[in-house]
Amino acid sequence: MLLAEIVETSRRITETSKRLEKIALLADLLRRLRPEEIEIVVAYLSGRMRQGRIGAGYRTIQEAAAAPANEPALDVLGLDRAFQTIASAEGSGSEGRRIALLHETLARATAPEQQFISGLIHGELRQGALEGIMLEAVAKASALPLERVRHAAMVAGDITPVAKTLFEKGAAGLDEYSVRLFRPVQPMLAQTAEDVEEAMEDLGEAALEFKMDGARVQVHKSGNEVMVFSRALNDVTAAVPEVVEVVRALPARDLILDGEVLSLKPDGRPQPFQMTMRRFGRKLDLERVRAELPLSPFWFDLIYLDGGSLLHESQSRRFSALADLSPGEFVIPHLTTADAVRGREFLESALERGHEGIMAKSPASEYATGARGRNWLKVKHVHTLDLVILAAEWGSGRRKGWLSNLHLGARDVEKGGYAMLGKTFKGLTDEMLAWQTQEFLKIEIGRDGHVVHVEPKLVAEIAFNEIQISPRYVSGLALRFARVKRYRTDKTAAESDTYQTVRKLAGFEA
Secondary structure, three states: OEHHHHHHHHHHHHHOOOHHHHHHHHHHHHHOOOHHHHHHHHHHHOOOOOOOOOOOOHHHHHHOOOOOOOOOOOEHHHHHHHHHHHHHOOOOOHHHHHHHHHHHHHHOOOHHHHHHHHHHHHOOOOOOOOHHHHHHHHHHHHOOOHHHHHHHHHHHOOHHHHHHHHHHHOHHHHHHOOOOOOOOOOOEOOEEOOOHHHHHHHHOOEEEEEEOOOEEEEEEEEOOEEEEEEOOOOEOHHHOHHHHHHHHOOOOOEEEEEEEEEEEOOOOOEOOHHHHHHHHOOOOOHHHHHHHOOEEEEEEEEEEEOOEEOOOOOHHHHHHHHHHHOOHHHEOOEEEEOOHHHHHHHHHHHHHOOOOEEEEEOOOOOOOOEOOOOOEEEEEOOOEEEEEEEEEEEEOHHHEOOEEEEEEEEEOOOOOOEEEEEEEOOOOOHHHHHHHHHHHHHOEEEEEOOEEEEOOOOEEEEEOOEEEEOOOOOOOEEEEOOEEEEEOOOOOHHHOOEHHHHHHHOOOOO
16 A cells, blocks of 8 residues: 555544544555555554654654655555664664665655654654554454454554454454463553542542552562563563562462552651662662662552453452452552542541552453543542653753753643643752753754754653643643652653543543
């Protein structure tokens, strides 16, 4: 298939705000693809390349610029081969080879295709074909129930290989996507509630848990073999031997646990998040740092036990099995109630013990990847959002020489891209200023005077007083008294808070 057909579909998706129309456009395109094109196109229309980053930054694209072709000639497989060749360039002179290869590719592309290619490379393809819409399009094109496709994507960690398998092997191909030990499952995520009353109103009876400010982990065990995965599904087993020891001692042969690990002070209160994250550094004197910052696990979910998946069991059933399995000291403090007064008391108890708030969960909810619906809600004492940094401005005065004022964006899961919610330099220490300047320049995609635009990759936790209407930003909203609490290096942009969540917090319908 010619790339022009993909670009045209992307354009039409961008121009409609109707979810069903987006799904229909994608499904129609998917049905017309050859098997070898499926994985490539699903990745492209989800806003990424199969190869990931290919070593071509903003400057590389500028230097590779070429006059656009008059007629479409570049096909999908040819573009994929070009990306692979560019990504494989290594050694002396590799930058020059990448520029030459990219120039050759761009010279074969029309102007709209060049813009599409640039968006893919930058990770800035804003078209609204996000994961949820792509899941529904794959289900529609294959005439399969959405939940079956969604489950396979959760287990696989990505819709792309699932789509390829489905269109090559049919419905029977999805049978291979079952929960497997040592293949991490995408974690279930939470949305935000304003307070306990809102959470209880949404859920009715709720399973309440302490919300701990630690590192999310998923732990797999089979016999004596144990592996620990981070929130981003990376293997961090070597960094957390005490977690391995705790899990190895549990009276189950096979299991998958979901939980938090954090370092506690002698009085049992949690260390700051940054202290816990020191245990996951690249260069680690493990014995010394383990003595200084011992980790304690706290489990809040059990999604696999002795040969059986619990993904489709209710939260109450999963938690009951967890409580039967693990010593109480390693189970998250919890309370099930429909009483908002008891819920507020539970929140105060969590805050008094140094934690950041509570989680409220529907006891009937299954374990589902991502943050669909409102089955898991987080309630914090201070309003915070995890937002993506879109750009930063060069500072002045004390901040001269550092990238300082941050442009804050929330994911727009309906239209794609990010909705800007304001700027802030509040809360930034000298150490944070130095770190972010170094990191932003690595992912720079362009400049506009004193503003450096960056790939939307880094996530920061932003505290604020309230959300207010603002005609200054296209989003129509801005955070009042926004300040940076910390960078969430354990989170990806795909796990940041959404514009729809912000609208709900502001009192608007999402």
